Amino acid sequence: RKEVEQDPGPFNVPEGATVAFNCTYSNSASQSFFWYRQDCRKEPKLLMSVYSSGNEDGRFTAQLNRASQYISLLIRDSKLSDSATYLCVVRGGSYIPTFGRGTSLIVHP
């Protein structure tokens, strides 16, 4: 079983839609969590960190459920520019970022 699991998608949604991605992790000792965004043929970039109490950044909301070992990302009012691959990242005691395979989002007009 891979340490960080994501549904690869693609999620194909119209502009203005709300879309949610989930990610599960296997290591209960994991301590920090992130969502990264990767555009085609580009490097990954941090979208947002995920805090225990949940956090919001504009149209993006991240949640963490430690008991069930999953994190989620909610995107409201999707824009064409949100089309990308979203990577779930988990860090344990070794500080090494472990990546999920990514979820592809396509927002169409």
Add this chain to the structure above:
Amino acid sequence: DAGITQSPRHKVTETGTPVTLRCHQTENHRYMYWYRQDPGHGLRLIHYSYGVKDTDKGEVSDGYSVSRSKTEDFLLTLESATSSQTSVYFCAISEFGQNTEAFFGQGTRLTVV
């Protein structure tokens, strides 16, 4: 953007030849990582470094070696390139601490023919 550069950005090499990829940072971050990214596999850790001359293996280290003689440089060497090592290679850096962001270089597209 974080000061991290990879070289070369693209390379085509022949099977059996050694190849060295370079990652250079100007951020003085302690941790440096090499990942490879392949369709269906996502980003997989090859090797990482937690300080000068301190390195360790990752998930897919076979056929690769690394060196870090200075804080700013982390070299990845394919000792004898094989077609299965055709991939996009990303270097990343981060500072010490759980909630610190990892910054990525722009990637090196390597083709082994």
